[in-house]
Amino acid sequence: xxxxxxxxxxxxxxxxxxxxxxxxxxxxxxxxxxxxxxxxxxxxxxxxxxxxxxxxxxxxxxxxxxxxxxxxxxxxxxxxxxxxxxxxxxxxxxxxxxxxxxxxxxxxxxxxxxxxxxxxxxxxxxxxxxxxxxxxxxxxxxxxxxxxxxxxxxxxxxxxxxxxxxxxxxxxxxxxxxxxxxxxxxxxxxxxxxxxxxxxxxxxxxxxxxxxxxxxxxxxxxxxxxxxxxxxxxxxxxxxxxxxxxxxxxxxxxxxxxxxxxxxxxxxxxxxxxxxxxxxxxxxxxxxxxxxxxxxxxxxxxxxxxxxxxxxxxxxxxxxxxxxxxxxxxxxxxxxxxxxxxxxxxxxxxxxxxxxxxxxxxxxxxxxxxxxxxxxxxxxxxxxxxxxxxxxxxxxxxxxxxxxxxxxxxxxxxxxxxxxxxxxxxxxxxxxxxxxxxxxxxxxxxxxxxxxxxxxxxxxxxxxxxxxxxxxxxxxxxxxxxxxxxxxxxxxxxxxxxxxxxxxxxxxxxxxxxxxxxxxxxxxxxxxxxxxxxxxxxxxxxxxxxxxxxxxxxxxxxxxxxxxxxxxxxxxxxxxxxxxxxxxxxxxxxxxxxxxxxxxxxxxxxxxxxxxxxxxxxxxxxx
Amino acid sequence: xxxxxxxxxxxxxxxxxxxxxxxxxxxxxxxxxxxxxxxxxxxxxxxxxxxxxxxxxxxxxxxxxxxxxxxxxxxxxxxxxxxxxxxxxxxxxxxxxxxxxxxxxxxxxxxxxxxxxxxxxxxxxxxxxxxxxxxxxxxxxxxxxxxxxxxxxxxxxxxxxxxxxxxxxxxxxxxxxxxxxxxxxxxxxxxxxxxxxxxxxxxxxxxxxxxxxxxxxxxxxxxxxxxxxxxxxxx
Numbered sequence: 001x002x003x004x005x006x007x008x009x010x011x012x013x014x015x016x017x018x019x020x021x022x023x024x025x026x027x028x029x030x031x032x033x034x035x036x037x038x039x040x041x042x043x044x045x046x047x048x049x050x051x052x053x054x055x056x057x058x059x060x061x062x063x064x065x066x067x068x069x070x071x072x073x074x075x076x077x078x079x080x081x082x083x084x085x086x087x088x089x090x091x092x093x094x095x096x097x098x099x100x101x102x103x104x105x106x107x108x109x110x111x112x113x114x115x116x117x118x119x120x121x122x123x124x125x126x127x128x129x130x131x132x133x134x135x136x137x138x139x140x141x142x143x144x145x146x147x148x149x150x151x152x153x154x155x156x157x158x159x160x161x162x163x164x165x166x167x168x169x170x171x172x173x174x175x176x177x178x179x180x181x182x183x184x185x186x187x188x189x190x191x192x193x194x195x196x197x198x199x200x201x202x203x204x205x206x207x208x209x210x211x212x213x214x215x216x217x218x219x220x221x222x223x224x225x226x227x228x229x230x231x232x233x234x235x236x237x238x239x240x241x242x243x244x245x246x247x248x249x250x251x252x253x254x255x256x257x258x259x260x261x262x263x264x265x266x267x268x269x270x271x272x273x274x275x276x277x278x279x280x281x282x283x284x285x286x287x288x289x290x291x292x293x294x295x296x297x298x299x300x301x302x303x304x305x306x307x308x309x310x311x312x313x314x315x316x317x318x319x320x321x322x323x324x325x326x327x328x329x330x331x332x333x334x335x336x337x338x339x340x341x342x343x344x345x346x347x348x349x350x351x352x353x354x355x356x357x358x359x360x361x362x363x364x365x366x367x368x369x370x371x372x373x374x375x376x377x378x379x380x381x382x383x384x385x386x387x388x389x390x391x392x393x394x395x396x397x398x399x400x401x402x403x404x405x406x407x408x409x410x411x412x413x414x415x416x417x418x419x420x421x422x423x424x425x426x427x428x429x430x431x432x433x434x435x436x437x438x439x440x441x442x443x444x445x446x447x448x449x450x451x452x453x454x455x456x457x458x459x460x461x462x463x464x465x466x467x468x469x470x471x472x473x474x475x476x477x478x479x480x481x482x483x484x485x486x487x488x489x490x491x492x493x494x495x496x497x498x499x500x501x502x503x504x505x506x507x508x509x510x511x512x513x514x515x516x517x518x519x520x521x522x523x524x525x526x527x528x529x530x531x532x533x534x535x536x537x538x539x540x541x542x543x544x545x546x547x548x549x550x551x552x553x554x555x556x557x558x559x560x561x562x563x564x565x566x567x568x569x570x571x572x573x574x575x576x577x578x579x580x581x582x583x584x585x586x587x588x589x590x591x592x593x594x595x596x597x598x599x600x601x602x603x604x605x606x607x608x609x610x611x612x613x614x615x616x617x618x619x620x621x622x623x
Numbered sequence: 624x625x626x627x628x629x630x631x632x633x634x635x636x637x638x639x640x641x642x643x644x645x646x647x648x649x650x651x652x653x654x655x656x657x658x659x660x661x662x663x664x665x666x667x668x669x670x671x672x673x674x675x676x677x678x679x680x681x682x683x684x685x686x687x688x689x690x691x692x693x694x695x696x697x698x699x700x701x702x703x704x705x706x707x708x709x710x711x712x713x714x715x716x717x718x719x720x721x722x723x724x725x726x727x728x729x730x731x732x733x734x735x736x737x738x739x740x741x742x743x744x745x746x747x748x749x750x751x752x753x754x755x756x757x758x759x760x761x762x763x764x765x766x767x768x769x770x771x772x773x774x775x776x777x778x779x780x781x782x783x784x785x786x787x788x789x790x791x792x793x794x795x796x797x798x799x800x801x802x803x804x805x806x807x808x809x810x811x812x813x814x815x816x817x818x819x820x821x822x823x824x825x826x827x828x829x830x831x832x833x834x835x836x837x838x839x840x841x842x843x844x845x846x847x848x849x850x851x852x853x854x855x856x857x858x
Contacts, residue, residue, distance in 0.1 A: 253643045303654065307649065
């Protein structure tokens with residue numbers, strides 16, 4: 001029997017021991033003596049979050065298809081186990097073999113949000129791997145980062161040997177081959193890293209030097225070794241149908257956030273909302289073939305036994321074969337008593353019909369994400385959702401028996417005025433009114449319930465808003481109060497509930513999102529002072545963070561509220577994500593002029609992603 | 624048609640709690656393609672019930688669940704199909720067809736037998752056969768029990784059906800009430816034994832295995848304990 005890394009005594013005294021024992025259905029066991037490469041794939045958050053991530057399931061499946069590689073998983077030990085491991089000097093281990101991470105060849109870390117940076121340091125620390133890549137030798141695994149935050153890797157550049165920019169399906173095989181070759185040739189670790197930096201999409205931070213102007217903006221960004229490319233171009237899968245996708249995803253014992261089969265229907269988004277990073281970095285839109293999706297849906301349900309399936313993508317309504325796919329799933333699932341969990345769809349006759357078929361109307365609510373309260377501001381952010389469309393959709397839904405509506409907005413968007421904020425309240429009120437206008441008294445099922453939620457806008461790299469100043473905490477809170485008061489003034493205020501997010505965490509996220517290499521020091525220091533699980537409200541220590549920045553001589557306003565000039569070199573400018581800086585600049589200008597840009601299906605806006613020669617960029621447009 | 628399925632639970636699976644084991648079986652049954660019956664209503668669920676929840680950390684050779692199926696293959700086929708879907712640590716031991724009149728698994732449980740081994744360094748020197756004989760010979764065994772309202776005491780004696788100690792193997796065996804009204808957790812009995820001997824009690828000392836779960840085919844006064852699957856038959 002497999003020997004566990006943790007003793008019974010420890011496992012019986014911590015919360016949810018199932019997080020640490022592996023052995024889940026479809027997890028992969030191999031004979032370690034029959035493989036050349038041991039790969040530990042990490043999501044630096046608790047098991048239930050990490051296990052819900054599709055990207056790791058895809059790469060886990062792909063890497064384990066390689067005969068010479070055994071890919072295992074590792075997640076952040078929860079604080080209860082964390083303290084036990086520190087007290088007893090227990091090294092972090094992978095779930096499958098229960099062996100130390102330090103003895104692996106690779107430690108791959110997916111970086112999905114900025115607030116997990118200290119958890120990355122926890123992983124390194126508990127694994128007994130030096131924090132700084134430059135202090136590591138061949139005794140340590142190659143630490144490689146990927147995911148959306150790798151599009152600005154600079155705040156955590158010191159801690160990684162390599163960043164993989166883009167989609168993981170394409171360059172791992174060449175990288176593993178190079179690794180084997182270098183090991184066989186007896187290369188130094190540095191030599192291996194230099195050669196790895198020449199593979200497409202791979203960025204080795206220690207091979208670049210950053211120089212700064214007096215005001216700490218970047219002067220130059222240059223490779224320090226011959227042959228290391230000056231820019232790193234993201235990797236993408238050009239054909240999403242003929243590629244790897246897991247048919248047997250790992251099925252956890254304990255309930256995870258995503259407790260269902262996840263079918264990714266497309267990547268990328270045609271919409272081009274100006275605040276959205278995903279909408280830019282995953283361009284161009286590529287769809288999976290509907291027949292492939294049908295086949296995978298059936299197989300994945302059979303192989304996992306899940307009682308629910310959900311579709312995953314940005315703006316799922318834009319998937320061209322959605323109707324065919326959903327119709328197929330409804331029929332198939334009904335017969336097998338499987339539930340379909342729908343992604344947020346554009347509310348129209350089709351989606352309402354589907355929703356009625358797959359969920360209990362009385363229990364479910366409608367979701368709209370207007371993101372901004374006024375049409376003016378929606379034009380600024382290029383959110384192509386009009387009040388007319390929202391009210392029409394809502395009325396249609398009210399007729400169908402729905403009486404609960406969720407609305408998502410952002411506060412602190414560029415050019416926002418109090419009038420735009422009041423628009424949030426007014427739109428909520430109009431929706432409430434639409435209910436009373438549409439549904440006659442005798443048919444009403446209680447009062448309409450509207451929940452308006454606002455989050456605070458954080459400018460992200462590779463978006464048209466990367467030049468925008470972020471609001472201060474005080475401004476954020478002011479805006480939330482304005483929204484709250486405006487809602488209280490509405491006729492139907494009793495039907496409207498208003499929620500807003502924590503402002504501290506949004507400020508922190510803003511610092512890290514557009515951060516540079518100078519942040520590596522305060523991040524490490526904050527971790528050493530006990531900052532960990534920053535994404536979890538109950539563990540986030542705002543004061544410690546701010547105090548640490550001050551100690552390190554960092555002015556946080558430089559990263560957040562500062563207005564950036566159009567010719568400033570950004571820390572992430574060495575990455576080529578396809579979408580050009582020129583395009584983003586013109587979008588920023590158009591935003592300030594309240595001009596809308598058409599979506600990719602309507603017309604090509606020459607964003608630059610066509611250079612990948614795939615997806616929507618190579619398709620004939622309807623107009 | 625109702626089946627009573629017996630399974631064992633060992634190894635790392637002992638860290639999986641009761642609710643997660645239920646969820647695990649719901650998925651396994653789907654994977655195995657078993658023609659299970661679903662409840663009616665808007666969100667149909669599999670008709671499945673478990674006999675007696677097993678605490679986290681315990682192993683078992685005698686767990687039971689009842690499921691309702693729409694069609695039958697054979698006991699052998701069923702066991703094979705479900706075993707093909709098991710994670711390392713759970714094994715399906717038997718599947719019996721229940722008579723129409725059979726009560727549900729949980730309500731049928733009368734008693735359970737436990738085997739207790741001691742972890743290294745925790746083997747109690749004071750424990751001998753005579754000690755256990757003396758323990759069982761008491762006219763009453765008063766123990767403290769935590770309830771929602773605080774601590775109460777009650778007499779364990781009527782709920783203890785048998786207890787022996789194997790001096791060679793250092794194994795303690797006992798059968799206690801496991802019905803929903805009078806369930807005796809193994810730790811409670813162990814604590815009583817240790818208290819009787821004035822020994823320090825550490826719950827971590829034990830490796831507990833539930834050996835079997837019983838129903839009573841006799842009367843309340845003169846019990847006849849049989850394994851829960853006794854009333855079913857192979858098919």
